[in-house]
Amino acid sequence: xxxxxxxxxxxxxxxxxxxxxxxxxxxxxxxxxxxxxxxxxxxxxxxxxxxxxxxxxxxxxxxxxxxxxxxxxxxxxxxxxxxxxxxxxx
Amino acid sequence: xxxxxxxxxxxxxxxxxxxxxxxxxxxxxxxxxxxxxxxxxxxxxxxxxxxxxxxxxxxxxxxxxxxxxxxxxxxxxxxxxxxxxxxxxx
DNA sequence: ATATATTATAGCACTTGTGCTATATTTAAT
DNA sequence: ATTAAATATAGCACAAGTGCTATAATATAT
Numbered sequence: 001x002x003x004x005x006x007x008x009x010x011x012x013x014x015x016x017x018x019x020x021x022x023x024x025x026x027x028x029x030x031x032x033x034x035x036x037x038x039x040x041x042x043x044x045x046x047x048x049x050x051x052x053x054x055x056x057x058x059x060x061x062x063x064x065x066x067x068x069x070x071x072x073x074x075x076x077x078x079x080x081x082x083x084x085x086x087x088x089x090x
Numbered sequence: 091x092x093x094x095x096x097x098x099x100x101x102x103x104x105x106x107x108x109x110x111x112x113x114x115x116x117x118x119x120x121x122x123x124x125x126x127x128x129x130x131x132x133x134x135x136x137x138x139x140x141x142x143x144x145x146x147x148x149x150x151x152x153x154x155x156x157x158x159x160x161x162x163x164x165x166x167x168x169x170x171x172x173x174x175x176x177x178x179x180x
Numbered sequence: 181a182t183a184t185a186t187t188a189t190a191g192c193a194c195t196t197g198t199g200c201t202a203t204a205t206t207t208a209a210t
Numbered sequence: 211a212t213t214a215a216a217t218a219t220a221g222c223a224c225a226a227g228t229g230c231t232a233t234a235a236t237a238t239a240t
Contacts, residue, residue, distance in 0.1 A: 011195065011228060012135070017156035017166070035216060045102070046199045051218055058197060059151045061227075066107035070174065076107070077167035084160065101198065101225060126187060136229045141188055148227060151197075 013059055020082040022056040025068065028079065029054075032072050043071040103149055110172040112146040115158065118169065119144075122162050133161040 029039055036054070040047040045067060052058045069076040119129055126144070130137040135157060142148045159166040 009194070009229065012151065012153045012157055014153040014156040017153060021152060036218095037216075047217090048200080048219080049198060052197090055218065057219090059153045061102065061149045061151050061197065062111060062155060063102045063104040063107060063149045064198085065152060066104040066174075067102055075173065076170040080166040080170055083165065084156075099199065099224070103226095125185085127185090137187090138189080138230080139228060142227090145188065147189090151227065154228085 015056070016084060016086050018056040018059060020084075021065075021079060022054050024079050024082060026054050028072060028074060034072070039068065039071060043067050105146070106174060106176050108146040108149060110174075111155075111169060112144050114169050114172060116144050118162060118164060124162070129158065129161060133157050 029036070034042075036050045037047055039045070040050045043050075045064060049058075049060075049064070050068075053060050053064070065079060066076060069079055119126070124132075126140045127137055129135070130140045133140075135154060139148075139150075139154070140158075143150050143154070155169060156166060159169055
């Protein structure tokens with residue numbers, strides 16, 4: 001390589017998983033009759049953050065998901081109750 | 091307040107959930123016969139990161155967990171197959 | 181006991197998650 | 211059609227996740 005293109009570090013971002021999680025959260029939240037604002041308020045999570053998760057625009061931490069699960073009063077595994085279809089692209 | 095003590099922002103950190111996840115990962119990884127290094131290498135995740143997760147010293151993102159689940163060839167929900175005992179302390 | 185393998189810690193740089201606030205967009209009610 | 215409610219976006223500051231590298235501590239073999 002002539003100009004040693006500085007390799008930009010790519011962090012982990014699992015698009016498929018994130019959008020499946022988003023979908024699952026939207027579903028369950030609706031079932032439970034929570035608005036995003038309800039969930040945000042009762043979980044003490046920013047409303048913008050809830051929206052970001054449900055539109056899979058961020059890669060939340062597990063603690064955020066834990067807190068959501070606690071508020072919705074469901075096992076965490078419920079939110080991850082899906083199957084990957086694709087091979088992961090790193 | 092005299093000196094308006096600037097309130098430090100406290101981010102979400104679910105200790106109980108994180109240590110349950112750590113335990114679950116350790117178990118499953120052992121069952122599958124992976125060392126931390128195996129898992130790190132095959133998942134393309136830093137070894138130090140795997141260790142940090144298994145000692146619950148960090149709060150990983152869901153994509154990291156997704157990638158681990160993919161490598162271990164298990165449903166993500168397997169890693170979250172536990173129940174909270176405590177009320178969350180915010 | 182002593183190598184060897186495995187796991188745990190540490191520090192740094194870089195990237196990104198999160199909270200906050202405000203605003204725009206979409207959806208639902210009337 | 212208007213209004214109101216709900217959801218989506220945006221930008222900033224700050225905290226923290228991640229990769230990398232090196233080293234320490236612990237467990238396992240021999």
